Amino acid sequence: MQKTEQKFYELADSLLRESGLLANRPSWINLRQLVHEFLPDLLDTDCRSHTYAILLVLLRNPEKSPERAKKLAAIIESACKSSPDELFIDMLRQLAPDDLTSTLLPQIYCTDSRGSIAVYLAAKIGLHVEPDAFQYFLTARTWQQTDLINLAFLVRPSEQLKVSTILEQAAANESSAINREIFTEFRHILFGEPPQQPLLPDIAIAASSGTVITPAPTINEDVSEDPPEVNTTARKGSSHRAQAFSSRVAPTTDAKGKKDSPGFSASILKIIETNQSALLVLFVITTIFLVATGLSKWFVSDSAESVTPPANAGKLPSHWTDSATREKITERYLAADKDYRMGELYLTRDRFSEALILFEDALSIRPDHTLALYRAGYCRLHIKDYAGARTALEKALKIDPTLRYANLLLARAAAAQLDNKGAESHFNRELELAKDPVVAEEFANFLHNTGKEVEAESLINKYQALYPDRILILTRKPDKSEKEEQRQ
Amino acid sequence: MYRHYKRKSDRFGVTLVEIIVASAILAFIGGIVGHWFFLQREYQGRIFAISDAQQTIRQASWRMMQELRTARSVLFPRINADKSIRSDSKVVFKSFAGDVICYYYLASEKEIRRCKIPNGPGVPTADSEPVARNVDQLAFTASDEGNRIIDIFMEVKGTFGLESVYLINE
Amino acid sequence: MINNRQRNNRRGIAIVMVIGLVAIIVPVLYMLSQLGTSQTKLAFKYHENLLTETTALSGSNAGISRLRGNIRGYQSLTNQLIGDESYSLTLRPTGKGFFEQDLYYLLANSQIKSHHYAIMAEAEQFNPQPSPPVLVIARDYWNTVEPYEIDQVADVLSMQNDRGVDLLRLDETREYEKNATPDQYSTELLAKSSMLPAEIVPDWPEIVENLKSEKLSM
Amino acid sequence: MKKSGMSLLEIVISISIAVVIFIPAMNMFSTTGQAVFKTRNFSFANSAARRISQRLMAMPYEDIVEVPLPGIALFDAPAESFFAPFLNTSGTNSGAKNITQADMPEFYSYLVQHDFRYSLSVSNVSFGDGDEIKSVGILITWSENNKNMMYRLYVYVPSL
Known part of the structure; x- marks a missing residue:
């Protein structure tokens, strides 16, 4: 049998070496005979x-x-x-x-x-x-x-x-x-x-x-x-x-068997080769991570162990940062503030003229001191310097348009100067800033006293609905003498 | 005829190699992130501790201050005979309504507790809930002759709280 | 040339990275940032709480100063300032005292954002001399964080009622103190020693001694 | 034939994305850490200012005087200041403790590290006959990440 097989392979090899269509090759017939006679299913x-x-x-x-x-x-x-x-x-x-x-x-x-x-x-x-x-x-x-x-x-x-x-x-x-x-x-x-x-x-x-x-x-x-x-x-x-x-x-x-032993390290190498760039990116990210870890350690560390004071300890810095408002505070700022607060002290006794001097002092150091401007306007209004009051208040509003009550004071100043239209617009602006019932009541009374009863009524009703707990009333314009009596 | 061979299920397959690569990368990133997390946890822990400590100090201070503010007189501690300041882990005072109130530090439980002693008939009652927990140190210090100023010093996990209350009522 | 498998691998890596970033780091950082923000918020709230109290107290002091300066009558002052904070002040006359002194409710209120602090006190202003300062006695201070409008009669009445409960109890304790002899008073208080928390017991005699020395007698 | 792998441009873009994502992310974390530590300092300054404001109510009116910047340190403070003596659990003056390295090491190191100080800015108005009122600005200053911080609290103190 083995001999026949050997014969088959020899004949097959010679057939394959021959040229032309298979069936036309010289060895084809011999080989076919061999297969049919001796190798039916071998x-x-x-x-x-x-x-x-x-x-x-x-x-x-x-x-x-x-x-x-x-x-x-x-x-x-x-x-x-x-x-x-x-x-x-x-x-x-x-x-x-x-x-x-x-x-x-x-x-x-x-x-x-x-x-x-x-x-x-x-x-x-x-x-x-x-x-x-x-x-x-x-x-x-x-x-x-x-x-x-x-x-x-x-x-x-x-x-x-x-x-x-x-x-x-x-x-x-x-x-x-x-x-x-x-x-x-x-x-x-x-x-x-x-x-x-x-x-x-x-x-x-x-x-x-x-x-x-x-x-x-x-x-x-x-x-x-x-x-x-x-x-x-x-x-x-x-x-x-x-x-x-x-x-x-x-x-x-079995293909898998072939792959396993010698091919494994090769395929790993191939993976690394083909994903080189991705791995590079990973490497970079890792580095960033590690660096960042170090950085954050440094940032976060609040080493309680060190008892050394900061380098600038006890020295007067050029400025401080206000921890609540983040404002930059300088000594100049504080000096202006001191005058301003002294002015406020005078205001606790309604001493407007003395207070005004101090507010002006504060403004001479810091012309953009909004509250000092507001207070200067307030004082001028009380000493009946309406024009001065308006200038100061408008300046304050220019710096901080959301400043509360500045518009109210402007309205009062305008009302005192019989500028009803101006007063109304200031009242409205004040109410735009905050729906303050006290301001609304004052505005309604102003409207009432200037003959705009309908508007006054609707305003008071509107705010009464907004603040049901409060009692908002329209009053007759108080007499001068009554006001004085209150002050005594 | 070719349509015959179309095998849809093969279209979005994932090979073993892809899974291995993906999980290796995931494990790598996971490892790095894990390591990073491990380091950060230490700081995070500190931050949480400080955060909790601050909250404890604020709540306890506010609670005690509000009652002390309208109190009528501090009964204990009071300054020493030689007029030096005196500190203790408890404070006893006469409240707005005239009753005797005590805030005291329970060292074993690290708690601040409150107790009300009626100025008149009635039995003392301690609050069921402590005013604050996890307090490491508490000291009330009397420093004025009028018994109207009481300082509170508190330490919670390395965070310090400082307060003073001036009693507005006589 | 990029073959398909490589492309898929790269896509996979990209997805893994994105998921890693989004799923792990972002929420953690968000949580941490929230912690920082919430801490700052809490600190600020507490700061505002304390600031309202200090401002209200300053307002109350300003009110006393007004009375000493003999600026009398019904006063309702809004937007008085101390530092950058404002307070409102109301002096509400309540009548005349034994010595013809004027009696007031002195109300000071401060509000910062949602935090309120109101201080209410009774003030007696004695008859003005030819010129100020006038003797002013303020007593029974009472405070609240409730958002009362101190220029509103209704709210002041509510505050009075709230305070009244404590004042009634004050009357009781005062009665008790007045009616007992010093020895009776101290004995009864010392008897409570057994019912006190252990932390107070050692100092209780000293406390009772202090109470006894300040006992009301009339 | 195209070259296998990513192009330089892709690498540069991916690295920039990574940097853009991670650096602010890390900052976010450190900001959180900083925020908590800052908050601690802020809260402490807050309570230190309150301590002074309350003591101003009880101290003799004439003793309320200006304390100019840079102010008095809370640690190692001179005797009879707002922070010294600090504690005394004994019955006599000799037992008084101050905020010093020896007496209160932890508290001391916290205050030293941030160089906590206080100053007073006093405005005084006299209305005559001893009728006076003071507006006191309590300024607490400290150092935080090489930044000079300030907490301000204002209070009115009337003469009695």
């Missing part, structure tokens, strides 16, 4: 390589028989799990396009390495598919760049435009962004500068680390044609290496 399970397995199927089964297609499919699927050799590729070239479309092309849909290798093989043997097929291929799985380039070889050069158009339309109707992207990328590859020959997929490199597979120097564009004339020495060399490879790898056909 080698089905332990064939030396996928190349011989295919040859065996071709020798045994008639063309277009379902059995032939089934067996071919099984062999090709198995072959796609490992790195293909040139001999096998040459063998595929001998297959009819019909055999290939039903056996090799379905493998392209596989998500694992089979898909990549199937595309590579199809490109390598110059298989072409119909233009409308590409959109299905592209959406069936995720595609690596290498696979896409190989897939581009499956497009007939004359049909590139057509494929592109179809993909463009498909992209327009596609909802998935990933698919649209892949369509576009494939179109770019089609019109870009493609490499001269199909690229061996990444997975194959990783899986067969160390094995070099010499690609064919030229590519036959047409499957139906005879295999191209190739340099026999090169062919020999490659076939030997391929044999050596297949004999070494063949016993462990």
Whole structure:
């Protein structure tokens, strides 16, 4: 039996070295006879390589028989799990396009390495598919760049435009962004500068680390044609290496097993290589984190241990920051404040003239002291210097338009000068700042006393509704004498 | 014919390698963030402690001050015979209504408590809830002859509270 | 050339980073920042609380000063200032005393944002001499953080009622003090010693002694 | 063929984003820490000012005098100031404690570290015959992150 097997391999090797269509080669008849007579079902399970397995199927089964297609499919699927050799590729070239479309092309849909290798093989043997097929291929799985380039070889050069158009339309109707992207990328590859020959997929490199597979120097564009004339020495060399490879790898056909041991560190390296930039960014972020940790430690630390006073301890700084208002406080500011507060003390006794002097003193140090301006206006109003009051109050409002009661005092000043319109507008402005019922009551009384009873009534009603707890009343204008009596 | 081979489920797959890379990065970031957090927790802890301490001091001070403000006389502590100041961990005073009120520090529980002793018939009653908890140190200091000023010094976890109350009523 | 797998990895990393940032760091920092802000807010609230009290007290002092300066009659002064803070002051006459002195309710109020502080006291202003200052006696100060409007009769009545409860109790304690002899008074108080918290007991005799020495006699 | 990985531009952009996110984020944290410590100082200044304001009510009117800036330190304060003597749990003057390194080390170091001081700005108005009123500005100053801070509290004190 072993002898027969040996005979088969010898005859098969010579057949493969011969040229022309398989069936027309001199060794074909002898080999076929051998297989039919002595090897009816031998080698089905332990064939030396996928190349011989295919040859065996071709020798045994008639063309277009379902059995032939089934067996071919099984062999090709198995072959796609490992790195293909040139001999096998040459063998595929001998297959009819019909055999290939039903056996090799379905493998392209596989998500694992089979898909990549199937595309590579199809490109390598110059298989072409119909233009409308590409959109299905592209959406069936995720595609690596290498696979896409190989897939581009499956497009007939004359049909590139057509494929592109179809993909463009498909992209327009596609909802998935990933698919649209892949369509576009494939179109770019089609019109870009493609490499001269199909690229061996990444997975194959990783899986067969160390094995070099010499690609064919030229590519036959047409499957139906005879295999191209190739340099026999090169062919020999490659076939030997391929044999050596297949004999070494063949016993462990499980792809995963192959990947694990020698491929792991390589794949880690690959991950690091491919994610170099991302890792760099991570490194930078980490550094920032660590630096920031140090910084925050420094910021937050309030070392209770140190008993050393600050460098400027006990010295008079140029300014302080008010901890409540964040204002810049200088000695000048404090000096003005002191005068202003002294003025306030006089006001506790209604001594307006003395107070005014002090407020003016404060203003001579700090002309933008809003409250001193307000108080100066207040004093001037009481000593009946209405014009002076207005100037001071308007100045205060210019600095701080939201200052409360300044508008009220302006209204009083205007009222005292019988400028009813001015008074009204100041009253209104004051009420815009705050809906103060006391101000509203005063305004309503002012309106009442100037003959605008209706407005006065509506204002008082409005504020009465706003402040139901208070009693707001319209009163008759108090007599001068009454006011004086209150003051005594 | 190609439509036949279309396998939708493969379209958005994630490979083992991707998961490994993603989790490695996540673990890396997690580690860094964790480390950072660990360092920050120390400061955070301090900040929280200070924050709590301040709140305790404010609440306790305000509560005691409000009652002391309208009180009529401080009964204890009072300045020493040689007119030097005197401090104690409790304060006893006659309230606005004439009753005897005591705020005292319970060292074993680190609490400030309040007790009301009726000036007249009736039994003393202690408040069920303490005025403040986690107080490390408390001292009431009398410094004036009129018994109308009482200083409060409190320490909660390294944060110090200082108060004085002037009794407005005679 | 960027292949698909790499692109997916990068996208994955980007997503992980973004999620890491958003899910972990941002909430933590937000929480921490809230802590800082809430602390500042609390400190400010307390500061405002104390400031209203100090300002109201100053207002009350200003009121006494007005009475001493013999600025009499119904007064309602808003927006009086001390520092940057304002207070309101109201002198509400309540009648005449035994010695023909004028009696007032002296009301001072300060408000900063939502914090109120009102001080109410009874003030007696004796008959003015040919010129001020006039003798003024202020007593029974009472305070509240309730937002009373001191220039409103209704609110002043409410304040009076609130204070009245404490004043009634004051009458009781005063009665008790007056009716007991010093020895009776101290004995009864010393008897409470057994019911006191342990912290007070050692100093109780001293406290009772102080109470006894200040006991009202008439 | 394009080159694998990220372009320099992408790296620069991602780093800038990282920096832009992390630096303010870190600042946010340290700001929080600072805020709490600042708040502690603010609250303390607040209560120190209150302590003085309350004591002003009880002390003799004529003793309320100007204390010019930079003021008197709260630690190692001279005798008979607002902060000295500070505590005394004994029955005699000899037992009085001050805010010194020896008597109250922790409190002392806190005050020294921030150089807490007080000043008084006194405005006095006399209406004659001993009828006077003072407006006292209580200024508490301290140092915080090399910044000079001030807390101000004003109070009226009438003569009796």
